[in-house]
Amino acid sequence: MTAPDLVPDLVLGVDIGTTATKAVAFAPDGTEHGRGESPHRLDEPEPGAAVQDPEALWEAVGDAVRDAVADLDPARVATVAFSSAMHGLLALDAEGDPVGPLMTWADSRATETARELRRRDGALALHRRTGTPIHPMSPLVKLAWLRRARPSLHATAHTWGGVKEFVLARAAGARVADTSGASGTGLLDLATGTWDPEALDIAGIAADALGEPVAPTAVVGRLRVRDWGLPTGVPVVAGGGDGPLANLGVGGVRPGVAACSIGTSGALRVTVDRPAVDPRGRVFCYGLADQRWVVGGAITNGGLVLDWARETLHRDVDDLLAAAAAVPAGADGLLALPHLLAERAPHWDSVGAGAFVGLHRRHGAGHVTRALLEGVCLQLRLVLDAMREAGQAVDEVRATGGATRSELWRRLLTDALGLPVGFPAVDQGSAFGAALLGMQGVGLLPPGPEGLEAAAERVPLGETLHPGPDAEVYDARLPLFEQVHAALADVGAALDR
Known part of the structure; x- marks a missing residue:
């Protein structure tokens, strides 16, 4: 069979974690056909800080993807879908390039801000609406802290997102925020799937400073990166947060x-x-x-x-x-x-x-x-x-x-x-979860909750302890x-x- 005759039958799940990016090529039956991994560095430049260089993360994604598909015919890849660590915050300029480091979930500099916000009237109601506890990990709390502690950065950032929003924009030209990852920001109303006005007011930003909320199974664009070992034009599926996707992946x-x-x-x-x-x-x-x-x-x-x-x-x-x-x-x-x-x-x-x-x-x-x-x-x-x-x-x-x-x-x-x-x-639950959403996004799995349940049946179970x-x-x-x-x-x- 020649390359043009190949039917794409693999999905690449890419999990951008705290310590490494892992890319795994899966078939719809859950079998693994290739994987790559590239480590990350976590920096602590001041007390409480836990940050990462977004450009280094971008390079790690490329390295992991290239390794995952190195022994495959790239024409077999039907789509690329992403998972990422939740609660990160990254300032971006008008071109979509990073302004400073990524504040990870482990950054605790906003601890006192979190304590103050928890004492506010309506704090528990905000938690209930957004699903995210008021804690230093939350991008809402990080933004409130930056507003006071780093006013210049807060005022000059054009947009805000996490590492996955940055990667989706650069890889596929998509300025979006999937509702899975966005639900961990403290800024999204779970019931409406839109940005919460009170949370935005606390954060000191407008809704247009954040990506457009989209479904995790949405095809948000076509791959335009030329050095990942994949053809340009491959559909890119938004994916979700690593925690929720781990549920699906296991x-x-x-x-x-x-x-x-x-x-x-x-x-x-x-x-x-x-x-x-x-x-x-x-x-x-x-x-x-x-x-x-x-x-x-x-x-x-x-x-x-x-x-x-x-x-x-x-x-x-x-x-x-x-x-x-x-x-x-x-x-x-x-x-x-x-x-x-x-x-x-x-x-x-x-x-x-x-x-x-x-x-x-x-x-x-x-x-x-x-x-x-x-x-x-x-x-x-x-x-x-x-x-x-x-x-x-x-x-x-x-x-x-x-x-x-x-x-x-x-x-x-x-x-x-x-x-x-x-x-x-399967030892890469979040990557497999991302791949399963990718399969839904391009029609390799049925849509809707039934498709998620069908996907769960494909997870092979090893040992069970009592x-x-x-x-x-x-x-x-x-x-x-x-x-x-x-x-x-x-x-x-x-x-x-």
């Missing part, structure tokens, strides 16, 4: 099935058929696609706690995990509050202050490591309980992310959540974990100032 779109991810950070989400926000403001609600949303919570401190242990204890990760596995559940009486960075769900209190409680001379590197991992899993259990108290039934979990490659992490997560946890064979005897240990530890957080919240906030 098959977590049926009622009662939650998706959990533990990478640098972590999250737990369940898919719903109408926007729903906890009346107490403990969970988020973000858009997926086609009348589907996800409700849940994100935690800041996931796998990064293991990186901290490696750097601090001067042991490699495999040694630390082996030492932790040799320690009994409960870490021999050591409890860790693993809040190395300002934590998010379910308290959203912006306090970045961890602690070890019950530390004794008998404790070593294995105890410290296990206590940290248990703390991460207990934080996710708090998110699960908040989701249930908000009316969301959760009966099983699908888990993905780098941490789930560890047998110890898998067991701790299953026992701490107290639910069956399945581990999909809670073991140690689940009782974590049930008993959970109230103590909550008590430690409550007791140290004011102390942590005071030390953080």
Whole structure:
């Protein structure tokens, strides 16, 4: 068969994450035909800052795409669809080029602004309308902070967006914002799918400073980049936020099935058929696609706690995990509050202050490591309980992310959540979720919610674990974990100032 006779049968899912961009070529049945990955650097130029160079991110996207299609006939690629880390904020000039760095979700410089906004009348109503907690991660809060702390940048920026909006504009000439990623900005009204007037007023910007909201399955343009190893003219599908797309990519779109991810950070989400926000403001609600949303919570401190242990204890990760596995559940009486960075769900209190409680001379590197991992899993259990108290039934979990490659992490997560946890064979959930939206966008999958459910059936499931005897240990530890957080919240906030 000659190249002109080829029928495009592959979709490229590109996930622009915090630590790397990953591009994977998928067939409609979920089989993988090529992948590429390019790492990112996260800079901390001042206290609280967590920024990235957008031009370096652009180069990383190109590198990952080129590697993914290097051994393929590019004529086989039917579309390119994108996922990206949520809550980033980037100022752009009139030409669509970046003005300064990307403020990532981990940037906490707007912490005091978030506290002030949470005290405003109508703060909880704003959370309910937009689905996004008032927290330093939120672009709404970042914009309010920039308005006061960086007035020149705030006033001179022509438009605002995140990394995906920047990439879509440069790659396909599309000045848009998909409603999935936009639902994590704190600026989008979930019910109407339009920019919220009160949020815009707080941010100090007009609606035309943001991209036009579009469906995540929308074909927003044609590829015009010539050095990605793909022909120009390939349809580009908007895609969505990495969190909601991870639900789709691991098959977590049926009622009662939650998706959990533990990478640098972590999250737990369940898919719903109408926007729903906890009346107490403990969970988020973000858009997926086609009348589907996800409700849940994100935690800041996931796998990064293991990186901290490696750097601090001067042991490699495999040694630390082996030492932790040799320690009994409960870490021999050591409890860790693993809040190395300002934590998010379910308290959203912006306090970045961890602690070890019950530390004794008998404790070593294995105890410290296990206590940290248990703390991460207990934080996710708090998110699960908040989701249930908000009316969301959760009966099983699908888990993905780098941490789930560890047998110890898998067991701790299953026992701490107290639910069956399945581990999909697809290890790039957000990239696969983006690819599935791309398939819908170009007609390789049926449209609408039925298409999403059909897509979920294509996710191959690997191992499933069930809670073991140690689940009782974590049930008993959970109230103590909550008590430690409550007791140290004011102390942590005071030390953080």
